[in-house]
Amino acid sequence: MAEKPTxxxxxxxxxxxxxxxxxxxRDQLLQAARHLDTKMREIRASGKVFGTERIAVMAALNITHDMLEKDTMSDSASSILNAMDEKLDTALGEGSGR
Structure with a gap:
């Protein structure tokens, strides 16, 4: 029987x-939350991105990028990610900048 989640x-x-x-x-969740909080605070402090939702998306992209880099992703995956990052920078730059 599976344990009830905490x-x-x-x-x-x-x-x-x-x-x-x-x-x-539990400990891994708390560590992940602290890491996300730190990244989101860094982005907010930069003053280039406004709004909690946009800050969360940028933090998620940055964390995902870091994880993929550590996993030595293929060149094609890296180019796709970089292209997506540039498009997002452009899109966010129109309203709030990055």
Missing amino acids: TVEVKILDKDYLVACPDEA
Whole structure:
């Protein structure tokens, strides 16, 4: 029988979120939340991106990019990611800049 997930409270950019996760994954969830909070605060502090949603998207892209780089992604995957990053920079630059 599977264990019932634990509800863990995490704080990201001064907002509290309740997240269900297995008890054994609690520490990893808290570490991930701290990492995300740090990245989002860095982006917000840069003053180039406004709005929590845009900050979250940029943090997600930056974290994903870092993870893919560490996994020594293929050249084609790298070019696709770079092209997407440039398009997003352009799109966000029109409204708020990056």
